[in-house]
Amino acid sequence: MIKLVKNVEVFSPNFLGKKDILIAGSKIVVIEDFINVDSLPVEKIDGSGLIAVPGFIDSHVHIAGGGGEGGFKTRTPGIVFSDLVKAGITTVVGCLGTDGVTRNLKDLYAKAKSLEEEGINTYIYSGSYRVPLITFTGNLIEDFILIDKVIGAGEIAVSDHRSSQPSVDELKRIVADARVGGILSNKAGIVNIHVGDGKSMLDILYEVVETTEIPVTQFLPTHINRNKKLFEEGLNYAKIGGFVDFTTSVGDLLEEDLQAWKAVKIYIENGFENQVTMSSDGQGSLPKFNEKGQFIGLGIGKVSSVMEQFKSAVKNGVPFEKILKAITQNPAKILKLSSKGVIAPGKDADILLFNSDLNLDSVLCMGKLLMSKEQILVKGTFE
Numbered sequence: 001m002i003k004l005v006k007n008v009e010v011f012s013p014n015f016l017g018k019k020d021i022l023i024a025g026s027k028i029v030v031i032e033d034f035i036n037v038d039s040l041p042v043e044k045i046d047g048s049g050l051i052a053v054p055g056f057i058d059s060h061v062h063i064a065g066g067g068g069e070g071g072f073k074t075r076t077p078g079i080v081f082s083d084l085v086k087a088g089i090t091t092v093v094g095c096l097g098t099d100g101v102t103r104n105l106k107d108l109y110a111k112a113k114s115l116e117e118e119g120i121n122t123y124i125y126s127g128s129y130r131v132p133l134i135t136f137t138g139n140l141i142e143d144f145i146l147i148d149k150v151i152g153a154g155e156i157a158v159s160d161h162r163s164s165q166p167s168v169d170e171l172k173r174i175v176a177d178a179r180v181g182g183i184l185s186n187k188a189g190i191v192n193i194h195v196g197d198g199k200s201m202l203d204i205l206y207e208v209v210e211t212t213e214i215p216v217t218q219f220l221p222t223h224i225n226r227n228k229k230l231f232e233e234g235l236n237y238a239k240i241g242g243f244v245d246f247t248t249s250v251g252d253l254l255e256e257d258l259q260a261w262k263a264v265k266i267y268i269e270n271g272f273e274n275q276v277t278m279s280s281d282g283q284g285s286l287p288k289f290n291e292k293g294q295f296i297g298l299g300i301g302k303v304s305s306v307m308e309q310f311k312s313a314v315k316n317g318v319p320f321e322k323i324l325k326a327i328t329q330n331p332a333k334i335l336k337l338s339s340k341g342v343i344a345p346g347k348d349a350d351i352l353l354f355n356s357d358l359n360l361d362s363v364l365c366m367g368k369l370l371m372s373k374e375q376i377l378v379k380g381t382f383e
């Protein structure tokens, strides 16, 4: 099927101006000021007054559910397909968290396949919080080579009372295997690190980088906006070239000024606009423990928070194309999703259309319309 998006302001994330975008199948093929296809059977989408941006990439979602830190009744449900569509998320990376026992990788894989059949792009991380890592094949390198959806390992917990207290040698082996697994399978081999509230913060990552040949870019540490000290330490980590991911779901758990959009703004002002990303921790639990380590309650991560933080950034004057990079081009590069994250000929047709008051009007994923004129066109199987 050929589609033509007419007369739309394009932020690729860089601003391209008012353009026509020709889509054939799942790919963007031509972007020009004016494309005339009157002789062809083309589905026209009127982009007048609308803004086109790349589909959002959420690098950290507990798509099959998570939680459990308050006992069985606090196990969270898996993600509902249209929640992702409404959040403008066209690519998601699924992960396991604290509970790597009742949650397992086969279930995570099956949920990723389910979401893919329902209409969005999905990938997964091998592993969970704990070391030794749970894997599909018993060997992380083999997971990369044999399981197409595996693009990384995580979320591996450090500096957290719920972690497995991994040694630096254990983490070295994991990141070494992820690197080689990624190289052999032409994938990112990224290691998604859950950083907790512990005082050791990013120390173990510095130690791995300082005592091996492995580049700091092999890691994607997340939750860096979870407390002020970690937020500050992340700036030093970015200075050595590290990537930093901020969690969008924690708004009500943090002091006001640690919301993801503000963290991104400050990192951009410090020159790290190509090293920052935002992810939702959707369907993950957001547990609270008191200073004695006692569980006092929990919330649930929401994928909608990516869209909320994006809008907050724009409303607070963060340049459109800069906050966009944090949820499109940057995660695409870090996750080595080379056909994603940018609106350009040859890239996948994952495109969001916003109207002038920044409400999501349409969602195209691999060239298929999932939402149009603010109406969901494609729902999940049981929605």
Ligand SMILES: CC(C)C[C@H](NC(=O)C[C@H](N)C(=O)O)C(=O)O
Pocket (backbone or CB within 6 Å): 062, 065, 066, 067, 068, 096, 097, 098, 099, 194, 196, 223, 226, 247, 250, 253, 281, 283, 284, 285, 286, 287
């Ligand atoms: C960033 C903070 C607020 C939330 C964060 N969530 C997870 O890591 C996921 C959760 N443990 C799960 O397994 O579902 C946390 O618990 O520290």
Ligand SMILES: [Zn+2]
Pocket (backbone or CB within 6 Å): 097, 155, 194, 195, 223
């Ligand atoms: Zn986490």
Ligand SMILES: [Zn+2]
Pocket (backbone or CB within 6 Å): 060, 062, 095, 097, 155, 281, 284
């Ligand atoms: Zn998580």
